[in-house]
Amino acid sequence: MFTGIITRQLLQPARGGGGERPAISLEKDQTWTYAQLAERTNRYANGLLAQGVRPGDRVGMLLSNSLEYWALYLAITRLGAIAVRLNWRLTGEELRYALTDSGSTVLCLHGRFAATIAPVLADTPVRTSIVFVLDPELDADAAALSDALPQSVLEDADPGEPAVPDPAPTDPCMIMYTSGTTGFPKGALWTHGHTLWFGAMQALYWKYDERSVHLGTTPMFHVSGFEDCVLPVLMSGGHAVMMRSTGLTVDRIVDVLRHHRCTDAFLLPATIYQWMSWSELDRVDVPDLGRVVTGGSPILGWAVDRIRTRFPKVRMEQAYGLTEGGAMTSVMDPERLDDHRTSVGRPLPLTEVKIVDPATLEELPADTDGELWTRSPSVCGVYWGKPEATAETFVDGWCRTGDLARITTDGYIYIIGRVKDMILSGGENIYPAEIENVLADHPAIQESAVIGVPDPKWDETPCAAIVLNDGHSLTEDEVIAYCRERLAGYKRPRYVVFVDVLPRNASGKILKRLLRDEYAHLGSAPAAR
Template identity: 30%
Template structure:
């Protein structure tokens, strides 16, 4: 298919964006080292009033790395990081890489079942977590290969007097305080840092082939798979991002990091971008519209990577007009489709540029982006990034589709993963003649701009999170009253999509929405729990008994359109 690939998108590249980039073949942590050597006193991160320079973060990352070595971590071992955005998440990420170990990013919202699966599948030896999730980890500890737990608290990196006040705030908010029992297997993050030496660890890393990250994702089967991303994959994708934003003041931007670092999108365009570009990251542990508005004004944020739900939350905040948002130059939107109205309203508020991109975990994650200062066709995911080939696989011919013809997007580039962790069959299935099959259906127009029209996968995108129906269905099937269940995504004005479950109860059994909600919350992260339940006597099926999920989705789409028309006519 090599000869058939056309690249009409290159005609739209401004002179400042290169068609080809010479990427550094060095490990990711070397960029933190370079920042500490070249600009040691420059602020790298700001966290709720506390600031740390490049040299301070590098020093603590080295100490963390030496602490891991004392715990027996060697090159190739997996270290799980289960933290909200914080200085600890940056320090432990780069410190882990300094040992040659592989980072396993773990969502701190996960319940025990989800944590256990990820720890067992990755074979992680160490996990770093906040005190609030410590009990969950200890409940599954003996079912995994974990040997050590490193525990930290939000207050550990808060400035005075917030660090003294936080325990009282925590107790009031959560009505309890976790008592961590430190021993030979459970360690204090701050004590490890204080007692370790900042010695450099001799390390031979093959950036092209050695893994830096196992990032878990799902698929049509619902089974969470570890995406194997090398140092080179992550360096390449972050470099592409930096070169695409060619008009920014490199090294002097202020990046708002409200996207979680445990999500590959936030990790690449937030944390790694800041370190490699030499810019300052302002870290927030979670997104809160009012807090974000205050931070943008106070810290003079210039670059704001986010998800559509974040921008929707900001433009609809009743106090938005009270804040000065004029410092914002550009916003990078991903994780879900960006409504045109949201883009226009946000740009009017900030006078900055808000553009949409596209990617997937298997590509580190970004593959496409709209031009920040150029043509942006409505509804388009933009143009492929430098060195990124994209083709549409025609379902009819199995060859490259003609412009305008819908088919499956295929990607090829330096950011594409090595494969799935310990899943050679799944890896083989997702590659086609060296191309990564995305599972997304779309087309390219005559000019080279790309559009997504549907997902081949059944994945639900809610609030920037990937939700896989089968996982929800498997949990609901455990309820004694349920005979059949199908989960789908339905349109939601805030989250993009939300989860709806269609339920068929067993004969003679009863269950209420409240009961099912409580049941799901015990077994699923909050963002995966269905918001809507519909009880039916039967579900649409094929002649062989397979549930027709697509029929249910089309029913909901028709209802949504009818509701929209009725609203307009009234």
């Protein structure tokens, strides 16, 4: 069902020769048309069939951003098998966990990752490995898997339509291990129906069509590099362009935007900050760009203002969501941004949200702080092989996001922080986002993350990890004095640390648990006054 909409419907004569239109590109040098994507998908599907892949089987995907990634994913899901999209940044032990937990019996990988997975592969259920060598230099480690099959077993297979029925909407198609900010990863299980609904909801909201050219800049193993924006653009007959996975620079991004005349782009906040601080910003235009979507963490006000000034026709849209919650729950309407500067917007079409007391599970009224719950046709509803975690997170079709939030009377969502990130100090609840918003207004501060560290008197007290803008300096005392004028005494950070970068997961979310571990010792040190 999913594969058919992308690779077959667009080849029908009624679509006006759609097969010859560009479908996917990797930066400036590689492009497949819809016809080429369909042929390659069929070859891979028939090649996997020949290797014994059947409906329900799990097939691991350990690949960098590439055109082959799309064809492989579509081939796996066309057969009714389940694509297990693996984060290539993981260690061998972490990959072993994901492959074992999912029960993957086939692994398709780029040769560049063979040395990482080789020492642990025998301890997984994988019985067949297929290695792609797309760049002889980058993929030189392919020899580390001496028993692996070459990509030719897929490339040289029959290009005809696979002789298997299309999967049903309720059939599973993908497992993605959540790159959460706390705990051990869980496999969010998406069905064909979830995937199609999510693509349709975005297409309805953003009104993509055959003229849409979208640039994806994040890894394809994550929803932000695949299902977010890229999927609905392809479903609408548009052109999806992807950046390579490593060595990402503003120069390259802008060059690709100009080369393909991209109309849309997904950029993480950190990339936007680099672009808006780029030395060539005032000299290089992107005349066709009309929309930038971002997510992972709130975009800072100075960057929004600079985009508005430099590129006044570009719509800057902040999205919010999580993999198991349907990938995208809400988007901030640029026309209302000045009225709701730190909001993540209102729900996407067909999406419901509510605020719930995390202790009583009772729904709370507007403008009340509590846990954000979301429900839509794209909420996955299941963690692979984890019934207890499933029951805890998914309730009557609703997904408990774990985010503390409030919803205003006019429907705008404000994320206050994570339920587990809330700081309890002397009986008072302190929301890190409130402190971070104050720090974001300081001209010397690029971004910050506030965590709770142990305190012998108050149980916990705030600590701010700060990244400074280039050419600026601050002291711990200056930061605390700045906060003293803007925050209640119990809310202001008692400790300040300056860092070059904040730790993030693959989706760009700050890993506060790593900061808590690193700076927990500050609780026993003398506090700055």
